[in-house]
Amino acid sequence: MTGLTLALPGIVHAQQPATDGTDSAAAAPARAAQSAPAEPAAQPAQSAQSAQAAASATLPAVQVTTQRESPTGPTAGIVAKRSITGTKTDTPIVRVPQSISVVTRDQMDQQGARTVDQALRYTPGVYSQDSTDFRFDQLRGRGFDYSEYLDGMILQPSAYYANPRIDPYFVERVEVLRGPASVLYGAGSPAGIVNLVSKLPTEEAVHEVMLQFANHDGYEAGFDLGGKVDEAGTVLYRLTGLGRDADTQVDGIKDQRLAIAPSVTIRPTKDTSLTLYAQYQRDPAGGLFDSLPVSGVATYNPNGKIATGTYVGNPNDDYFRRTQYAFGYRFEQKLNDTFTFRSNARYLHDDIDYHQTFFSNWATGSTSTLNMNAFLDREHLSQFSMDNQLQAKFATGALKQTVLFGVDYQRLLNGVNSGTGAVGTLNPFVADFSHLAAITTTNKRVDTATDQVGVYVQDQIEYGRWLVTLGARNDWTATNIQTQTTTANTLQHQTPHAFTWRGGVSYLLDSGVAPYFSYAKSFQPSVGTTFAGDALVPTTGEEYEVGVKYQPKSYNALYTLSLYNLTQQNVSTTDLLHPGYAVQTGEVRSRGIELEGHVQLTDSLAVLGSYTYVNQVVTKSNTASQLGKRPPIAPRNMASLWADYTLHGGPLRGLGFGGGVRYLGMSAGDTANTFDVGSVVLLDAAVHYDIGNWKFALNGTNLTNRKYVAYCSGGACYYGSTIGVLGTAKYQW
Numbered sequence: 001m002t003g004l005t006l007a008l009p010g011i012v013h014a015q016q017p018a019t020d021g022t023d024s025a026a027a028a029p030a031r032a033a034q035s036a037p038a039e040p041a042a043q044p045a046q047s048a049q050s051a052q053a054a055a056s057a058t059l060p061a062v063q064v065t066t067q068r069e070s071p072t073g074p075t076a077g078i079v080a081k082r083s084i085t086g087t088k089t090d091t092p093i094v095r096v097p098q099s100i101s102v103v104t105r106d107q108m109d110q111q112g113a114r115t116v117d118q119a120l121r122y123t124p125g126v127y128s129q130d131s132t133d134f135r136f137d138q139l140r141g142r143g144f145d146y147s148e149y150l151d152g153m154i155l156q157p158s159a160y161y162a163n164p165r166i167d168p169y170f171v172e173r174v175e176v177l178r179g180p181a182s183v184l185y186g187a188g189s190p191a192g193i194v195n196l197v198s199k200l201p202t203e204e205a206v207h208e209v210m211l212q213f214a215n216h217d218g219y220e221a222g223f224d225l226g227g228k229v230d231e232a233g234t235v236l237y238r239l240t241g242l243g244r245d246a247d248t249q250v251d252g253i254k255d256q257r258l259a260i261a262p263s264v265t266i267r268p269t270k271d272t273s274l275t276l277y278a279q280y281q282r283d284p285a286g287g288l289f290d291s292l293p294v295s296g297v298a299t300y301n302p303n304g305k306i307a308t309g310t311y312v313g314n315p316n317d318d319y320f321r322r323t324q325y326a327f328g329y330r331f332e333q334k335l336n337d338t339f340t341f342r343s344n345a346r347y348l349h350d351d352i353d354y355h356q357t358f359f360s361n362w363a364t365g366s367t368s369t370l371n372m373n374a375f376l377d378r379e380h381l382s383q384f385s386m387d388n389q390l391q392a393k394f395a396t397g398a399l400k401q402t403v404l405f406g407v408d409y410q411r412l413l414n415g416v417n418s419g420t421g422a423v424g425t426l427n428p429f430v431a432d433f434s435h436l437a438a439i440t441t442t443n444k445r446v447d448t449a450t451d452q453v454g455v456y457v458q459d460q461i462e463y464g465r466w467l468v469t470l471g472a473r474n475d476w477t478a479t480n481i482q483t484q485t486t487t488a489n490t491l492q493h494q495t496p497h498a499f500t501w502r503g504g505v506s507y508l509l510d511s512g513v514a515p516y517f518s519y520a521k522s523f524q525p526s527v528g529t530t531f532a533g534d535a536l537v538p539t540t541g542e543e544y545e546v547g548v549k550y551q552p553k554s555y556n557a558l559y560t561l562s563l564y565n566l567t568q569q570n571v572s573t574t575d576l577l578h579p580g581y582a583v584q585t586g587e588v589r590s591r592g593i594e595l596e597g598h599v600q601l602t603d604s605l606a607v608l609g610s611y612t613y614v615n616q617v618v619t620k621s622n623t624a625s626q627l628g629k630r631p632p633i634a635p636r637n638m639a640s641l642w643a644d645y646t647l648h649g650g651p652l653r654g655l656g657f658g659g660g661v662r663y664l665g666m667s668a669g670d671t672a673n674t675f676d677v678g679s680v681v682l683l684d685a686a687v688h689y690d691i692g693n694w695k696f697a698l699n700g701t702n703l704t705n706r707k708y709v710a711y712c713s714g715g716a717c718y719y720g721s722t723i724g725v726l727g728t729a730k731y732q733w
Contacts, residue, residue: 072151072197074172074204077600078107078608078644079556085175085195087460087469088152088184089391089402094551095460095467097504097516099125099178099562101596107608108168110644110658110686112699112726114212114220116148116166116196119174121662122640124594124610126176126194127633129710129718134248134255134287135320136163137194141178142566143590143616143634144191144541151198151330153346153385154185158414159448159527162350162381164324165286166196169210169222169242170261170279173197178594179564180522180541182500183471186408186454190522190541190568200275200330201226201236201265207733215725218246218255229264236265249308249722252315254285271334276327283322288313289356291716295367296428298709298717299675303368303429308707308719312370312428314357317438321353338394345386352379357423357436361715368427375420376439382413400462412450417442445484452477467506469518474499477525494535498523512551519544526570531578539570539584556600566590573622587620588631604646612638623671630668632713635679637665644686658686664720669712680708680720695730 069075071084071091080102083093093100101123103113113119116137117128125141136157139146148155150166157163168174178192185193205227212220226238241260248255263277290313296306306312328346335341354377359370387408394401419442424435456473474497481492504518522541529535547562571586592614599607614634621627630636640663646656662682669675683704688697701724710720 075104078606079598079600085177094514094549097506097518101176103174124596124612136165141191146191146194147188149195156383162352162379171196179543180520182522183473183502186475201238210730213727216247220244238263252311253288256285258282273332275330278327281324286320286322306428314433314436323351340391342389350381374423374439378417380415384411402460404458410452414448416446419443447482450479469504472501515548517546531581559597562594589619590616607643609641625672629673632668633711635665635667639663654690656688660684697728699726
């Protein structure tokens with residue numbers, strides 16, 4: 001924080017925030033002095049009179065302060081300009097040679113987001129089911145699944161259903177880093193990562209209680225408290241809590257949650273900071289898997305359409321219960337003007353108790369009767385993550401460098417008891433669940449232990465207008481999978497390792513325009529063996545990206561345009577010589593364009609828009625019907641536009657309106673591209689009113705209640721969200 005005392009002789013003009021992180025107000029007096037015309041020398045009497053008049057006309061001194069945006073703290077408005085996700089250092093987004101999007105807390109509140117999927121509805125290149133499946137986030141981009149992180153450490157999913165899920169009410173911002181990110185984060189998807197930034201203690205006091213009411217009998221209450229414990233701010237605290245009980249658009253599926261997250265920051269000196277935090281979450285009803293047959297949803301069925309509220313399962317026996325808790329620390333020590341040491345660690349545990357009924361296929365010769373199966377899954381997941389970093393900032397002549405050296409470690413332990421079997425038949429057009437059986441016993445045990453150690457280095461080099469980012473990393477992983485059934489006991493051992501790197505260059509113009517180019521690689525371990533008994537090697541990702549970022553100096557905005565060519569190699573495909581086994585000769589290529597703009601034109605008007613084009617194709621495969629075809633799920637085109645206007649004067653001061661439109665283009669319905677999932681246009685709106693300490697809001701999504709298919713894959717389809725209405729009341733003090 002910087003401060004400047006100004007004696008203001010007249011009208012004070014608002015200053016635009018500096019785009020390079022410096023205090024623009026501090027530079028204003030110097031610019032004014034340089035531009036002021038010279039005056040002739042005054043006579044002594046005149047000088048005395050002038051001085052007396054000037055003294056009497058001078059207003060009281062005003063303290064003007066500006067706070068540089070924190071990449072891990074609150075951000076005012078919808079325009080975030082700094083991020084820690086792209087480089088693990090506090091870096092302006094315009095200086096990172098890779099595409100990054102940030103959804104701020106203000107944007108989530110404007111749009112009434114209650115899940116991470118919903119928070120990313122207006123972000124380019126991100127798509128999901130966005131419906132009733134609340135079991136875990138299902139986020140995809142550039143044709144592949146995103147890896148999800150919390151505060152820079154992975155939320156490692158199991159191979160089954162113990163996938164950690166974070167409620168966005170506990171999140172300060174959501175950041176999307178597109179493209180391979182293994183150089184900083186280790187094993188992961190070529191799509192990139194979605195990093196959730198937690199609400200943690202801040203010096204600024206936070207006092208909020210919140211009530212929400214939604215259609216489908218949705219009720220939610222929450223609180224968010226924090227600030228200084230002592231006057232000096234040596235100790236800070238934050239306590240956030242939430243309770244929810246709601247039905248959903250699908251009969252028999254509920255969404256229930258209780259969660260609390262305390263944290264405390266201790267700062268004994270200005271150079272030392274330690275944050276301790278914990279989180280507990282209990283989901284008595286965490287959503288269910290509602291897959292539907294293609295016929296009757298996306299294609300013709302002589303019996304008509306299956307309704308969006310139909311549950312093709314068994315609401316009498318199905319459930320998904322999660323208990324999740326975590327605790328950890330974040331430590332930072334500034335050693336001197338050059339070196340800073342950081343250490344972050346977290347332990348997270350999930351217990352899952354899950355029974356799910358689902359369809360397998362249509363009964364032979366029937367278009368109205370589905371064969372139904374079910375499974376029982378009782379699962380425990382423990383994961384420990386630690387990331388230690390040493391950062392050095394220094395200059396050698398005209399060369400400025402920020403060098404980061406890090407060592408991270410991840411350990412995952414997963415135990416699953418499961419059972420499955422046929423449970424009867426169901427007519428989805430006239431559902432009768434009474435004769436469906438349930439699975440009550442388990443007959444299979446799978447234990448997985450995975451360790452990963454990574455060593456990485458990154459150098460951010462600045463020379464004049466040129467910005468160069470170079471990074472390299474090596475990972476060593478070890479995985480043991482033991483499978484026990486009533487008839488067999490097998491052990492699979494894998495020890496893949498990988499070297500990945502990234503190189504990028506940007507050129508920063510005075511206008512705020514920054515063209516960039518980057519190259520990045522990723523790796524992702526594969527589970528399984530070949531016919532010869534050899535462990536499958538990791539898939540690899542390779543991407544070339546070129547783009548331009550624009551951060552105007554005259555108003556608050558950030559624009560990004562990116563073009564990419566992303567290829568995933570070592571993809572498993574059918575072994576033609578040994579049916580039932582796989583060889584890793586497959587390849588998938590994804591090319592596309594992404595355009596995004598976040599604009600805070602005034603304190604009253606905020607606008608954001610995006611466009612996405614994805615051309616993904618299978619370039620190598622032993623399955624002839626897939627070669628040259630589009631993989632399912634990813635829409636070819638997506639676009640969105642959102643605007644919010646708030647009145648700051650007059651009798652209606654505090655009243656605001658928001659509205660948005662989303663376009664989801666066609667996507668392939670199966671791997672052979674025999675049918676397409678249709679496109680849809682969705683309309684959203686919001687009304688909000690601030691008065692005194694109260695904030696009221698009413699949000700509506702899919703206002704025309706379009707019944708649409710979100711995507712189809714693997715012989716099943718999934719409906720998107722129907723109309724949603726959310727009322728919010730907050731009291732802040």
